[in-house]
Amino acid sequence: MECEWKPDEQGLQQILQLLKESQSPDTSTQRSVQQRLEQLNQYPDFNNYLIFVLTKLKSEDEPTRSLSGLILKNNVKAHYQNFPNGVSDFIKSECLQNIGDSSPLIRATVGILITTIASKGELQNWPELLPKLCLLLDSEDYNTCEGAFGALQKICEDSAEILDSDMLDRPLNIMIPKFLQFFKHSSPKIRSHAIACVNQFIISRTQALMLHIDPFIENLFALATDEEPEVRKNVCRALVMLLEVRLDRLLPHMHNIIEYMLQRTQDQDENVALEACEFWLTLAEQPVCKEVLCGHLSQLTPVLVNGMKYSEIDIILLKGDIEEDEAIPDNEQDIRPRFHRSRTVAQQHEGDGIEEDDDDDDELDDVDDTISDWNLRKCSAAALDVLANVFRDDLLLHILPLLKELLFHPEWVVKESGILVLGAIAEGCMQGMIPYLPELIPHLVQCLSDKKALVRSITCWTLSRYAHWVVSQPPDTYLKPLMTELLKRILDSNKRVQEAACSAFATLEEEACTELVPYLAFILDTLVFAFSKYQHKNLLILYDAIGTLADSVGHHLNKPEYIQMLMPPLIQKWNQLKDEDKDLFPLLECLSSVATALQSGFLPYCEPVYQRCVNLVQKTLAQAMLHQSQPDQYEAPDKDFMIVALDLLSGLAEGLGGTIEQLVARSNILTLMYQCMQDKMPEVRQSSFALLGDLTKACFQHVKPCIADFMPILGTNLNPELISVCNNATWAIGEISIQMGPEMQPYIAMVLHQLVEIINRPNTPKTLLENTAITIGRLGYVCPQEVAPMLQQFIRPWCTSLRNIRDNEEKDSAFRGICTMISVNPGGVVQDFIFFCDAVASWVNPKDDLRDMFYKILHGFKNQVGEENWRRFSDQFPMPLKERLATFYGV
Numbered sequence: 021m022e023c024e025w026k027p028d029e030q031g032l033q034q035i036l037q038l039l040k041e042s043q044s045p046d047t048s049t050q051r052s053v054q055q056r057l058e059q060l061n062q063y064p065d066f067n068n069y070l071i072f073v074l075t076k077l078k079s080e081d082e083p084t085r086s087l088s089g090l091i092l093k094n095n096v097k098a099h100y101q102n103f104p105n106g107v108s109d110f111i112k113s114e115c116l117q118n119i120g121d122s123s124p125l126i127r128a129t130v131g132i133l134i135t136t137i138a139s140k141g142e143l144q145n146w147p148e149l150l151p152k153l154c155l156l157l158d159s160e161d162y163n164t165c166e167g168a169f170g171a172l173q174k175i176c177e178d179s180a181e182i183l184d185s186d187m188l189d190r191p192l193n194i195m196i197p198k199f200l201q202f203f204k205h206s207s208p209k210i211r212s213h214a215i216a217c218v219n220q221f222i223i224s225r226t227q228a229l230m231l232h233i234d235p236f237i238e239n240l241f242a243l244a245t246d247e248e249p250e251v252r253k254n255v256c257r258a259l260v261m262l263l264e265v266r267l268d269r270l271l272p273h274m275h276n277i278i279e280y281m282l283q284r285t286q287d288q289d290e291n292v293a294l295e296a297c298e299f300w301l302t303l304a305e306q307p308v309c310k311e312v313l314c315g316h317l318s319q320l321t322p323v324l325v326n327g328m329k330y331s332e333i334d335i336i337l338l339k340g341d342i343e344e345d346e347a348i349p350d351n352e353q354d355i356r357p358r359f360h361r362s363r364t365v366a367q368q369h370e371g372d373g374i375e376e377d378d379d380d381d382d383e384l385d386d387v388d389d390t391i392s393d394w395n396l397r398k399c400s401a402a403a404l405d406v407l408a409n410v411f412r413d414d415l416l417l418h419i420l421p422l423l424k425e426l427l428f429h430p431e432w433v434v435k436e437s438g439i440l441v442l443g444a445i446a447e448g449c450m451q452g453m454i455p456y457l458p459e460l461i462p463h464l465v466q467c468l469s470d471k472k473a474l475v476r477s478i479t480c481w482t483l484s485r486y487a488h489w490v491v492s493q494p495p496d497t498y499l500k501p502l503m504t505e506l507l508k509r510i511l512d513s514n515k516r517v518q519e520a521a522c523s524a525f526a527t528l529e530e531e532a533c534t535e536l537v538p539y540l541a542f543i544l545d546t547l548v549f550a551f552s553k554y555q556h557k558n559l560l561i562l563y564d565a566i567g568t569l570a571d572s573v574g575h576h577l578n579k580p581e582y583i584q585m586l587m588p589p590l591i592q593k594w595n596q597l598k599d600e601d602k603d604l605f606p607l608l609e610c611l612s613s614v615a616t617a618l619q620s621g622f623l624p625y626c627e628p629v630y631q632r633c634v635n636l637v638q639k640t641l642a643q644a645m646l647h648q649s650q651p652d653q654y655e656a657p658d659k660d661f662m663i664v665a666l667d668l669l670s671g672l673a674e675g676l677g678g679t680i681e682q683l684v685a686r687s688n689i690l691t692l693m694y695q696c697m698q699d700k701m702p703e704v705r706q707s708s709f710a711l712l713g714d715l716t717k718a719c720f721q722h723v724k725p726c727i728a729d730f731m732p733i734l735g736t737n738l739n740p741e742l743i744s745v746c747n748n749a750t751w752a753i754g755e756i757s758i759q760m761g762p763e764m765q766p767y768i769a770m771v772l773h774q775l776v777e778i779i780n781r782p783n784t785p786k787t788l789l790e791n792t793a794i795t796i797g798r799l800g801y802v803c804p805q806e807v808a809p810m811l812q813q814f815i816r817p818w819c820t821s822l823r824n825i826r827d828n829e830e831k832d833s834a835f836r837g838i839c840t841m842i843s844v845n846p847g848g849v850v851q852d853f854i855f856f857c858d859a860v861a862s863w864v865n866p867k868d869d870l871r872d873m874f875y876k877i878l879h880g881f882k883n884q885v886g887e888e889n890w891r892r893f894s895d896q897f898p899m900p901l902k903e904r905l906a907t908f909y910g911v
Contacts (some may be wrong), residue, residue, distance in 0.1 A: 028828075032072070040059075043083065070095070071088075074086070074088045074089035075126075082123050092111070143179060149408045154195060156168035157202065166209055166210060173213050183195075184228070188256045192226060195217075196218060196229050198230060199214045208251055211246065211248065212251045215240070215251065215255065215258060218236060218258070219254060219257055256292060259277060260295065274312045285324075286323055297396060300397065301640075321415070322422060326400075327396050329397070330437070331397070346518070348742070350555045362706050364666050364706070365747065369824055372377060401440055404445060412449060412451070413451060415449060416453070419441065436472070453486075457489055462575065477520035481524060504530070506528065511553065519557070522558065529568045539584060540573065543569065544582055544585045570612070575619060578619055586614070590614070611629060616674050619677070622676065627683065632665075636664075637662050659699070666693075666710070667707050670707070670714045671712065673715050673719075677717075678719060683723060690723065693708050706745045712752045712756075734753050735767075750791045751791045753771055753795050753799075760802065761802050772799065796834075800838060800841040801833055803843050812847075815852045818859075822835075832867065838856075846880075856877075860874045874909060
């Protein structure tokens with residue numbers, strides 16, 4: 021630079037004064053400091069003062085200098101593109117000159133500043149940065165080397181992708197071999213930085229690293245027993261990632277790696293142990309897991325089980341010594357955001373209820389929610405869970421002897437870990453556990469009244485993992501005692517136990533469904549009492565338990581005495597909550613389930629609920645439009661309000677059926693839906709298509725005038741990349757076609773090709789396949805001339821996807837459609853006739869006229885091909901199919 025920039029003494033003193041004041045604990049002081057800092061941003065050289073304090077003003081104390089750098093970092097984030105050239109050049113050169121400052125705090129601050137500038141797309145405009153940092157690594161001065169490495173590690177973390185692109189002329193080709201040289205450096209901090217840098221490039225299989233994979237692995241092995249925990253941690257992390265990406269390179273050394281990881285999982289340093297424990301989780305996902313691990317199970321099992329005990333620090337963090345805390349209000353920071361699961365329309369299957377592919381509700385995440393931090397206990401439990409799924413009952417050989425000791429241990433911490441083990445293996449070892457359950461379940465039910473709250477809470481979770489078995493036994497044996505005790509725990513005086521019991525009860529509800537009907541009064545009594553007792557966080561879980569109850573018992577809830585118990589507290593909460601309160605989400609979800617279950621019983625409450633939902637949608641859309649036109653003035657709305665409101669409207673339409681008609685007539689819901697269907701957020705579209713389908717069923721007279729506007733939008737959303745959006749759009753098209761009848765004809769071309777494409781795609785999820793098949797069938801039912809010519813292109817996947825769903829209205833209309841199309845285009849089914857036979861046989865009792873249609877087609881085909889050919893053809897049938905067709909259709 022031609023002339024070195026010098027600060028003005030008076031200006032410098034002012035800024036130092038500000039920096040000092042900003043460290044004051046008083047909030048009003050801080051606020052005025054914030055404002056003054058904002059104003060100073062108007063002076064072009066304000067940022068020069070900040071870098072000057074950070075790098076040149078050695079007389080000042082470190083916290084003040086560091087703070088100056090962090091304020092500069094925030095300015096870079098917010099305004100970097102407006103910095104004059106001179107200022108940004110000055111900042112860059114100061115950073116590079118001072119990366120080796122003697123203070124670790126200042127080095128780290130300079131490193132953060134460098135990374136922030138680099139991440140503003142400046143790696144291209146600062147070509148000397150990477151070469152200079154790499155050069156500084158070779159410095160004799162430890163501080164310089166360590167500072168440069170710190171900055172490089174942050175850059176590798178922040179900008180891994182761009183470092184591996186052609187934009188920068190592939191610097192990694194030089195950087196990675198350079199990093200590998202430092203694995204043997206004398207300073208543990210440097211060794212640790214070096215591994216951490218390389219680790220950033222494993223998962224993306226970066227070419228530059230793959231070329232050096234063997235030296236990298238050799239170097240890792242050399243550091244296996246490093247005395248520095250941070251180095252061991254990074255070695256473990258590298259091996260876990262390599263397991264996913266380059267298993268081929270680890271396999272020859274697998275025996276030694278497993279032995280090593282067994283040691284590290286027991287490392288004195290919990291961070292190292294946690295990284296190592298991840299290894300078992302990752303290994304369980306690999307096909308080779310069984311063969312490489314079977315010889316080590318006897319060593320690994322006790323190590324994982326041991327890791328599942330609460331550490332002293334866990335118990336302190338969990339306030340495990342405070343037994344009664346129900347009166348202490350929740351700390352609002354502890355309440356994790358809930359994610360709303362939007363409505364996805366699904367078919368009922370043979371067997372029971374709707375089979376969801378996503379029932380991970382009882383995952384190990386629910387264990388000790390409040391330290392939602394991932395820790396050794398959770399990781400060990402998760403590893404045991406996945407390994408139980410790999411080894412099944414072979415794992416029990418090693419677990420059972422340990423369990424005997426744990427479950428009856430006098431120390432509560434040990435006993436608690438045993439109960440957790442029992443829950444962790446529930447899914448994988450269920451078969452092998454069955455003989456022990458008749459004595460274990462009563463023992464666990466007793467543990468529900470243990471004097472330690474942490475034992476009571478884990479027992480709730482473990483029992484929920486065996487709920488399926490409990491429900492399969494005669495109700496008085498286990499279900500009744502379990503339910504009685506769980507309901508007591510819902511009213512426990514400890515908040516963690518309340519939470520665990522509520523979650524466990526929701527799982528039990530899903531498994532037991534209508535088995536709960538005899539106990540409904542008793543259950544509702546408890547849940548309603550909990551309303552008056554719960555603090556904020558558990559209230560949200562209570563809504564969920566009530567919604568799940570409604571889903572599980574359905575119309576059995578529709579009795580005046582139950583409605584009298586349940587609705588007043590729900591409506592009271594509904595009236596208390598403001599439109600901007602996120603607690604509306606779980607309450608709206610809960611009401612949506614309740615409305616669907618109560619049907620006509622919900623009528624007295626539906627008008628205010630309906631109105632508010634429409635308002636929430638309208639408000640959110642208005643806010644979104646304001647934000648779009650003036651982003652500086654208005655912030656973006658939280659669209660979850662709109663999504664949850666649309667879902668509750670769906671619940672109302674489904675529950676109330678035709679009686680919703682007058683509410684729809686008096687509102688602008690269809691106009692709002694038209695906007696929601698075009699929203700750029702997929703979840704909004706997903707929920708609006710569900711509502712469209714439900715309104716189509718409930719009051720088509722109001723939907724019909726909009727069909728010409730809606731159909732093209734539905735057509736463009738048949739994109740299977742967004743499964744749930746596509747699924748709900750497909751379902752809505754099917755419902756519309758049933759209502760439209762032959763008038764559907766002009767719209768067939770907009771949707772048919774996409775639907776046929778979806779049904780023929782490999783790996784399409786079951787729910788989407790079934791809905792697609794039903795909709796194709798329904799389109800063919802109302803417009804056979806338009807759809808039948810394509811019969812041959814979809815008949816086979818159509819038949820295979822509908823053979824497992826229950827007899828119902830949707831299946832009925834779809835099969836009528838297929839029969840009608842076969843009569844229009846019989847040639848289209850000839851090659852795949854065996855699949856049609858199989859699909860027909862999947863009906864338990866079709867309506868008489870549908871059975872006649874089947875009869876005609878089967879006999880028509882048989883007569884067409886002749887007795888001899890039919891015999892040869894039907895000889896390929898599996899026996900049950902042969903018998904069913906003979907019994908029901910006489911072929």
